[in-house]
Amino acid sequence: MIYFDKVSKVYSPTSVALEDIDFEIKPKEFISIVGQSGAGKSTLLRLLMAEEKPSEGKVYFDSQDIHLISKNDLYKMRRRVGTVFQDFRLLPNKTAYENIAFAMEAAGKTEEEIAYDVPQVLDLVNLSDKQWHFPNELSGGEIQRIGIARAIVNKPDIVIADEPTGNLDPLNTWEIIQILKKINELGTTVILTTHNKGVIDSLGKRVITLEKGRIVRDDRHGRYII
Amino acid sequence: MILTKIKRVTKSGLLNFWRDRWISLATILIVIITLFSIGGLIFARAILISTLDEIQDKVDISVYFKMDAGEEDILALKDYVNTLNEVKNVEYITRDKALEMFEDRHQNNDLIVQSLEEIGENPLGAILNVKAKETSQYEGIAKFLDDGVESGKFADIIDKINYHQNKLVIDRLSKILDSARKIGFGISIILVIVSIIITFNTIRMAIYTNKEEIGVMRLVGASNRFISGPFVIEGVACGLLSSLITMGILYPLTNWLGPLTQGFFGSVNISDYYSANFLQIFLILSVSGIILGSFSSLIAVRRYLKV
Numbered sequence: 001m002i003y004f005d006k007v008s009k010v011y012s013p014t015s016v017a018l019e020d021i022d023f024e025i026k027p028k029e030f031i032s033i034v035g036q037s038g039a040g041k042s043t044l045l046r047l048l049m050a051e052e053k054p055s056e057g058k059v060y061f062d063s064q065d066i067h068l069i070s071k072n073d074l075y076k077m078r079r080r081v082g083t084v085f086q087d088f089r090l091l092p093n094k095t096a097y098e099n100i101a102f103a104m105e106a107a108g109k110t111e112e113e114i115a116y117d118v119p120q121v122l123d124l125v126n127l128s129d130k131q132w133h134f135p136n137e138l139s140g141g142e143i144q145r146i147g148i149a150r151a152i153v154n155k156p157d158i159v160i161a162d163e164p165t166g167n168l169d170p171l172n173t174w175e176i177i178q179i180l181k182k183i184n185e186l187g188t189t190v191i192l193t194t195h196n197k198g199v200i201d202s203l204g205k206r207v208i209t210l211e212k213g214r215i216v217r218d219d220r221h222g223r224y225i226i
Numbered sequence: 227m228i229l230t231k232i233k234r235v236t237k238s239g240l241l242n243f244w245r246d247r248w249i250s251l252a253t254i255l256i257v258i259i260t261l262f263s264i265g266g267l268i269f270a271r272a273i274l275i276s277t278l279d280e281i282q283d284k285v286d287i288s289v290y291f292k293m294d295a296g297e298e299d300i301l302a303l304k305d306y307v308n309t310l311n312e313v314k315n316v317e318y319i320t321r322d323k324a325l326e327m328f329e330d331r332h333q334n335n336d337l338i339v340q341s342l343e344e345i346g347e348n349p350l351g352a353i354l355n356v357k358a359k360e361t362s363q364y365e366g367i368a369k370f371l372d373d374g375v376e377s378g379k380f381a382d383i384i385d386k387i388n389y390h391q392n393k394l395v396i397d398r399l400s401k402i403l404d405s406a407r408k409i410g411f412g413i414s415i416i417l418v419i420v421s422i423i424i425t426f427n428t429i430r431m432a433i434y435t436n437k438e439e440i441g442v443m444r445l446v447g448a449s450n451r452f453i454s455g456p457f458v459i460e461g462v463a464c465g466l467l468s469s470l471i472t473m474g475i476l477y478p479l480t481n482w483l484g485p486l487t488q489g490f491f492g493s494v495n496i497s498d499y500y501s502a503n504f505l506q507i508f509l510i511l512s513v514s515g516i517i518l519g520s521f522s523s524l525i526a527v528r529r530y531l532k533v
Contacts, residue, residue, distance in 0.1 A: 049445065071532070072450060079447035089442045093245045105234050106448035108227065150446060 001027045001189060002048065002158070007057035009043050009213075017043040019213045021057070025191065027157070030184040032200055033193045034224055035210035041193040044210070045162050048191075049083065050074055079107050082151030082188075086163035088143045090135040096146045097122070097131040100153050107154050121149040125179055141172030148179055158189040165196055173199065200224040235452065239459025249432045250464060256428040257468035257518060258475075260421035261511050265476055267414040268507060269496050273487060274410055276494040278403055285361055285399065287368055287389045289354040293321070295383035300352055303380060307356055310370065312363035317355040324350040351385055361399065364389060422518060429464075429522035433457060433530070440530040454527040461523035465515030472515075473508055476500060 002025040009018040018040045025031055033041050046052045047059055050066045058065045061077060069077055090099045097118055104114045122128045125145035135143055144164055151159050161180060165173035177199055184190045194200065200207060200223060207222025208215055217225065243250050291300055297320070304316050319327070325348045332338040342349075358364050368389035374380040375387070433440075436457075443453045477500065484497025500507065 051445075075444070075447045075449045078445060081447075083445055089438070089445075091439050091442060093242060102443070102448070103446045106443065106446060106452050108231075110230070154447070 001025055001062060003060040004044075004047075005058045005060065007047065007054045007059060009040075009047065009052065010055040016213050018047070018054075021213075021215060023208060023215060023218060025189060027189055028184070028187055030181070030190045030203070030205040031192070032203065032205060032207045032222070033191065033210060034195070034200060034207060037195075039210040040213040041210055042162060043213075045160055045191070045193065048160065049078065049081065075106070079154055080157045082154065082156040082159040084144070084147050084151045084159065084161040084164045086166040088135070088140075088147050088167075090143060090146060090150070092135050095132050095134055096127065096138065099135070099146055100150045103150050103153055109154075117153055121153045124152075124182075125149045139172075141168055141175065144168060144172070144176055145179065148176065148183075152183055152188065156188065158191065159183055161190065161192045163193055163195065165194060165199065170198075177203070197224040231452070231455075235455030236459050239456035240463060242456055243460045243463045246432075246460075249435065250460070253425075253428055253432055253464045253519075254468045254471070256425050257464055257515055258472050260418070260425045260518060261468055261472040261515055262475075263414075263417045263421045264514055265472060265507065265511060267418060268510065269480070269499065270410060270414065272494055272499050273496065274406065278407070281399065281403065283357075285357075285364070287356040287358075287364055287371070287387065289356065289371060289387050290385045291351040291353070291383055292385045293349070293351045295352065295385075297352070299380075299383050300354065303383070304354055307354070307367070307371075310367060312358050312360070312366055314357045314359045316357070319353040319355065321348050321350055321352050324348075324353055361403065425518055426522040426525070429461060429519065430526040430529075433523065433526040437530045440527065444531065450531050453531065454524060457523040457527045458520045461519030461521075462516050463519075465517070465519030466512060468519075469508065469512035469515040472511055473504075476507075 004021045004023050007018060007021040008016070010016050021040075021044065033044065035041050043052070047054055048061075048066075050059075050069065053067050059067060061080075064077075066077055090096075091102060094102060100118050100121060101114050104117065109117075119128065119131075122131050125148055127142060127145055127149070130138060130142060135146070138146065144167075148159075148161075148164070151161075159180070164180070165176050168176065173196065180190055180192060181203070192199075204221050207217070207219050207224070209217035209219075209222075209225065289303075300318065304318050307313055308316050328350060329339070329342070356367060358367055368387060371380070371384070371387050371389075375384050440453055480497040480500040484495045484500075488495040
């Protein structure tokens with residue numbers, strides 16, 4: 001489904017973010033990418049979202065080289081990917097409901113679909129009672145759950161969660177991971193990056209470990225070992 | 227589908243306009259200043275043009291005829307002068323009419339009235355008042371008449387042509403009018419350009435605060451048009467509202483300034499001008515406001531659509 005073909009990202013000769021990255025992600029997989037700060041996790045995700053171009057190598061999404069897609073057509077690819085950010089990135093002047101609806105409107109869904117789907121995902125992340133609240137009226141955990149709801153509402157093929165629990169306490173972290181597991185069980189590929197050893201160990205899924213921009217370990221049922 | 231998109235973009239734009247109302251208000255204030263300078267330009271132009279027209283109307287060439295000049299000769303000359311392209315009109319004042327006007331003008335001056343009575347006959351010759359289409363054309367008309375006198379063609383009927391006495395004044399007036407027109411136009415254009423740049427920058431700053439959000443919209447799969455649409459609608463709303471407010475402020479302002487400007491320039495009353503050209507002024511201001519708001523938004527948003 002996704003294939004990194006000998007990808008390198010070099011910002012300057014002294015700053016090599018990724019080197020010779022080569023791996024494949026299969027449909028319906030739950031894959032965690034771990035590594036210390038600066039190991040290249042975020043760069044890897046930015047390459048996958050086509051926010052940046054690789055210095056060498058190619059990134060394929062269903063046999064399409066995503067860096068050959070024109071800027072004006074990128075949104076079509078991005079609609080197939082739901083993204084959850086560490087810093088949430090909700091639209092501050094839209095309510096929880098509107099933030100989720102925005103992703104559907106952007107994807108050209110009808111009013112009926114929006115009216116039907118948004119309450120469902122709000123229910124899934126257990127926030128039906130806060131749908132008319134603005135982000136600044138919600139807690140960190142609640143905001144992140146809205147972020148997840150927004151990421152999955154268009155039924156994407158892949159959900160990318162970039163350190164989604166980085167700013168959350170253990171209880172909220174556990175809730176977020178349960179939601180991600182549920183999404184994966186429903187058939188969506190999930191790519192998770194995290195620092196959290198407890199999360200990785202409890203998942204028992206595939207783990208790719210990055211160190212200084214290189215893949216040093218790729219375990220089927222991995223644990224957090226650095 | 228397109229209708230749904232237009233509806234969503236419009237709704238979202240108006241909602242953002244209301245939710246970011248402080249930023250909208252700041253933008254509206256700046257756009258009002260721009261529209262004021264455009265409105266000022268319109269009124270200044272109206273005042274200048276009518277003042278110029280009035281001054282120009284006062285300039286003419288008077289041809290004084292000898293007392294014994296025959297009316298037929300005078301009328302022939304009048305018709306002839308009328309055929310010149312530069313001439314707007316020629317007014318013929320008969321000897322009797324000239325005397326009447328003279329008496330009218332000096333009716334309170336006993337000495338002159340008495341003198342006239344003593345002479346017993348009309349001491350004044352007939353007059354032709356020639357008006358040109360442009361002040362710069364008087365020179366040519368005067369030359370034409372001079373040539374006629376010199377060649378002896380009209381020498382026996384024309385007493386004097388007053389252009390040469392007025393020449394200096396007319397020349398100077400032409401120059402002043404011409405410079406006033408150019409300087410006024412230049413200053414107004416600079417003023418309008420400066421205001422447009424300020425407005426553009428204000429809107430850019432307003433959109434800069436949304437820079438992060440534009441990036442997020444891109445990442446959740448919104449197309450460029452879907453992202454920029456609401457900003458353009460916000461710009462249109464700002465422009466439209468600003469023009470309405472400007473029109474509202476102009477009404478009492480012109481009412482107050484109308485008599486003052488009329489007294490000072492002795493020409494058009496800008497309050498009357500405002501009422502008479504209300505629709506036209508409103509159209510110019512609202513179209514300017516809308517174009518300014520929407521284009522500034524569009525250009526500003528495009529900078530942040532690169533993610």
